[in-house]
Amino acid sequence: MKTFSKIISKEISLFLILLLLGLNSVVIAQQKEEEDEATKAEREKYEDLDYKKFYPLFKPTFDTRISDLAFQDLKKVMKYQPLELNPVFQVSDYYFQRIYDFDVLREYQAIHSTCDSALRYIELFETRLDEKEVKKKGKRYYMEFLQFPANDSLTDEKVNMLHIQNELSRRKEVLAKQKVEVDSIYLNFKASINEYLIANEIFREVCGTYPTIKELYIMAEYDSLFEKIAPMKEHYQKSLFYFDLYKKALEVHPMDGYATSYTVLPIEDYRIHGLTRTSFLTNNIRLWDYAKWYDDVLQFYKDEIISMRSMVTSYDEKLETLVRQKQSTATPSEERFYLDLYTVGKIKKYDPNAYPVNIYEYKEQKINLLNQIAYSKVINSGIKGDLKYIRSQADVWTESEKAMDRINSIPTDKESVGYKKHAKYFQHKYNDNLPQYIATEKTFIHSQQQNAEKLLKEIIVNYFSSNVADSADFVTYEKDSISLEPIHDTNEFLVRRINTLHVRPSKNDHKLLIGTIKDDKSLDVFVADLDSANNISWVTRYPYKKQEYQGLPTIDIPYINLKGGSLHLMVTVQGVKVGDNQLTLNNKVLIFEQKSGKLLREMSLFSNKYPRVFQYLQEQKSYLVAYKGRSKNNVSSYDTLNIQNIKVDGEIVWNTNLLMQGKVNEILALPNEYLVVANINKLSNLDGSKVLSGEHGNFGSFNTGILKLDYYGTPTNGTVLSSSEPYQTIFALTDYDNTLNLIGVKGVYREHQDYSKSDIMLITLKINNLKVVEKNIQ
Incomplete structure (x- = not known):
């Protein structure tokens, strides 16, 4: 059974082999048929080519360079006469001859390809070469090997296998070296x-x-x-x-x-x-x-930028130390604090919009605010009408506004480029939470701002509110009495007065009471000194000749100036004199010694206009007086405002006339010019060619106008601090530091007004260019 199976298996295998051979023969026959059709002429040419005759044609000497045409012929000989071996070497020699022909940098791949081709054909030739080939065809084809570098030092006349191997080995070494060197x-x-x-x-x-x-x-x-x-x-x-x-x-x-x-x-x-x-x-x-x-760049970064970054942190810490010192000290510095320009400049040199500088600028302002708070506490005499104290509170408000502006300018966006530039600083100093720091600081600023506004409003309410009253006030002094005018007779146009009684702080914790005595018997001005217990220590009276007037004239003290140990009073008496039929004005300046009340001097001012502002110029020994209207109540018309600079001996230094609808408030004397501050609807020169106009035309709906006069009283510049809502300046203060503080109330002017229901108005501006620094009006 096993023998039968083996016989059957062999027969099947034999059948499959014969079948495959048959199929292969068919394919070969088909290819042969197609090839004959396509390349018959080529095949016949190269199959019949006698290579032994062709060889000396393309290679007459050993160092003959094989042409490209001969190379193509050699390739065809290899194809159609495969038993001929020498063409294989000649093809390798063709490539070998060209390994130095190429640009190494531009034709690197071509060099490698050429070397590889030369080596491939050398190896193919070497593989097929044998002694029989050398003995049979050595004299005909290979005698050139005796002349190649590997054998050129030999004297052999017959080539052998060793000669060929030596040259082939040499060529392979050359090719390998060429590739290494090219690589x-x-x-x-x-x-x-x-x-x-x-x-x-x-x-x-x-x-x-x-x-x-x-x-x-x-x-x-x-x-x-x-x-x-x-x-x-x-x-x-x-x-x-x-x-x-x-x-x-x-x-x-x-x-x-x-x-x-x-x-x-x-x-x-x-x-x-x-x-x-x-x-x-x-x-x-x-x-x-x-x-x-x-x-x-790295060295510069280490030398400059790292030190700059260290400076950013250290300077912030320095400012924080100064802030803590200001918070803990009661003694203010005399000079305003400014940032170190070198430090800020070095930071801004590399970051013009450096966020830390915004924080520095806020802390600079906070230091000045704290210093102003300390200064205000030092000069607080307990008398809220003290002008220095009033101005100090106005400065506290101004510094608070500046601080709020500064802190609002600090960017807090952590994703912004400016924040990223100093990210480690913000992380180290502010725990990467600037909004929290800013919120805390804003609470502090707001409290200081509110305190200053509250105090200034109290001063305005208590000192400048006016109410109609029917009864008179009395101050007892020894056996006599001082009768004061009813409140409704006070001059509500004038500042720095408490109803009918003017109060001024004096030396040694005393204060001066200034008022008028007007009854059936007397028409007097009085000055009284009160000690700290409010006991009157002395009273000085200046009598007017009441009998010169028909009926009871009015007497007012439009303006008071306390300077250089002397009290200067502008006093106006208005009435009809005996024998006349019209009102006359008697304007006079009275000068008293502050400590004793002694009358030092008196000077009459000859003008038929009502005095509105009076200012004593101590250095010039003269007075600035502004007149407007024929009587105290003649204020609403658009008419002449006359300003005079009058020597103490009565000589007029200069005289300026303007047109105004409004109320003149202050004339401030500066070293080389004068500032006229007024609540106006309109202010112009006489011919109307230069006009300052408020936002509103109705009298009482004021804006503040500021006019500059030169040393000779000639107008040079001016501005109106316009606002959509009316307001009125009550007093203007400066400390000759290029800063002007305007303090007043919002709303329209009324003859009698309770300011307790009014919002306070505060404006701070620079005198040199009349530019507003801070304001709380729109």
């Missing part, structure tokens, strides 16, 4: 280019990210820049390393037409130098020195 040139050259291009790309990315070198420096900390771009230096140095290897390879395998040196260019102008890509295939290779640029 050394090309790969090192390519590596040098690649490394340089990587360095160039890193630099280009840096330039694309940071538009300026300052931006680079300031963002380096947040972006960890130097850690990121350190590979740029490494790649650049590798580029030089590989180029040196390429140069050494060229010494072994010289090539004409390529540079073996380069020029290193410094990167001096950021984003101008260093961006271009260098061609290594030119005779002038120019390399940007990325390594030196990296070293220089």
